[in-house]
Amino acid sequence: MDKYDYYAKELEAIKKSNRxxxxxxxxxxxxxxxxxxxLGLGNKKKLFKKAYKLLQxxxxxxxxxxLLVNGYHPIHQKFEKLLANTNGFEKAIVIGxxxxxxxxxxEGLVRKKDILFxxxxxxxxxxxxxxxxxxxxxxxxxxxADLEEKIKNFREMNKNGRIIIAIEGVYSMGGDxxxxxxxxxxxxxxxxxxxxxxxxxxxxxxxxxxxxxYHNIKIQPNHIKMGTLGKAYGSYGxxxxxxxxxxxxxxxxxxxxxxxxxxxxFDVTLGYVALQYIIKHKAKLLKKIALRTQIVExxxxxxxxxxxxxxxxxDNQKVxxxxxxxxxxxxxxxxxxxxxxxxxILRVILKLDxxxxxxxxxxxxxxxxxxx
Numbered sequence: 612m613d614k615y616d617y618y619a620k621e622l623e624a625i626k627k628s629n630r631x632x633x634x635x636x637x638x639x640x641x642x643x644x645x646x647x648x649x650l651g652l653g654n655k656k657k658l659f660k661k662a663y664k665l666l667q668x669x670x671x672x673x674x675x676x677x678l679l680v681n682g683y684h685p686i687h688q689k690f691e692k693l694l695a696n697t698n699g700f701e702k703a704i705v706i707g708x709x710x711x712x713x714x715x716x717x718e719g720l721v722r723k724k725d726i727l728f729x730x731x732x733x734x735x736x737x738x739x740x741x742x743x744x745x746x747x748x749x750x751x752x753x754x755x756a757d758l759e760e761k762i763k764n765f766r767e768m769n770k771n772g773r774i775i776i777a778i779e780g781v782y783s784m785g786g787d788x789x790x791x792x793x794x795x796x797x798x799x800x801x802x803x804x805x806x807x808x809x810x811x812x813x814x815x816x817x818x819x820x821x822x823x824x825y826h827n828i829k830i831q832p833n834h835i836k837m838g839t840l841g842k843a844y845g846s847y848g849x850x851x852x853x854x855x856x857x858x859x860x861x862x863x864x865x866x867x868x869x870x871x872x873x874x875x876x877f878d879v880t881l882g883y884v885a886l887q888y889i890i891k892h893k894a895k896l897l898k899k900i901a902l903r904t905q906i907v908e909x910x911x912x913x914x915x916x917x918x919x920x921x922x923x924x925x926d927n928q929k930v931x932x933x934x935x936x937x938x939x940x941x942x943x944x945x946x947x948x949x950x951x952x953x954x955x956i957l958r959v960i961l962k963l964d965x966x967x968x969x970x971x972x973x974x975x976x977x978x979x980x981x982x983x
Contacts, residue, residue, distance in 0.1 A: 629927035641943040649918045651964020652845030652885050662881040674873035682873030690883040699830040700852035705874045709809045709839040710736040711867040712849040718743045719865030725773040755792040774802035780811030780822030786919030791826040805835045813843025840882035847878040903961040910974040920959040930955040
């Protein structure tokens with residue numbers, strides 16, 4: 612072994628457990644059921660061209676510095692205002708990506724006397740951020756009764772500390788939706804409620820605005836929404852929506868906002884035109900979502916809650932074998948293994964830009980594989 616192969620043994624162990632990962636340049640001829648471009652907006656050249664034309668009118672095309680130095684651009688502000696007005700929040704702030712947004716929220720908002728209650732299946736970015744703060748307690752996935760019990764225990768010992776609850780609107784691997792009861796608990800116990808809407812914004816709700824929209828929840832001062840542009844919006848970046856004073860506090864305390872370059876101007880412009888598109892075409896998009904849900908029900912007898920369809924295989928080698936077979940048949944699909952999930956799954960994204968007959972064909976093949 613080369614004396615500089617510091618991680619050779621660990622890599623070998625990962626390979627033996629069929630958990631080894633590597634970057635790949637995927638064949639563009641494959642039918643993409645693997646990516647998080649839920650609405651297929653990442654393939655719409657008209658949106659790309661519209662964003663390009665809008666940006667051409669500006670004096671410069673790169674943010675060049677932090678939002679709090681001179682990187683804040685009229686394009687950022689324009690998008691923030693549309694986001695806030697559309698979602699019913701007082702204020703918005705754009706940020707580089709969802710990972711940074713979760714770091715900002717948790718590292719910035721949880722102070723020494725506070726406690727953060729976080730769903731045990733919250734995104735890795737949030738879990739990493741919990742290492743930066745003092746008092747953190749996880750609760751059973753989507754289990755609001757377990758959360759309430761832990762809140763009561765905390766209140767018995769601490770009458771004054773802030774309570775902060777962190778959940779996801781749609782969970783990225785299971786595709787399941789957090790119950791409305793979390794908002795009710797936040798109201799009952801005067802807690803801040805952080806909802807990571809990376810996989811729910813643009814996907815669920817009568818207006819395709821995500822979790823708060825889906826549950827018909829009127830936005831309150833204790834509500835916080837984090838969303839990304841890299842999923843349904845077909846771009847890259849993220850944003851945080853909250854009350855005016857919470858956004859102002861983050862501007863002054865969140866290190867991932869203060870010490871990072873402002874988000875890409877083109878990506879934010881592309882997110883802006885994508886949001887306009889979703890608002891204008893929501894009825895058509897909702898019909899497409901309903902159609903794909905029906906296809907899944909008809910073939911697999913499963914009712915997906917979102918555009919994420921997880922199929923439990925529970926065998927790392929088998930899930931890789933099925934993925935390989937699907938690739939040979941022209942389909943790109945996710946084979947998700949530990950530590951991302953406890954049991955290996957096929958992760959099928961019911962993307963709206965793929966024709967229903969292709970989804971039908973894919974699901975029939977998977978159904979046949981499940982019998983073997």
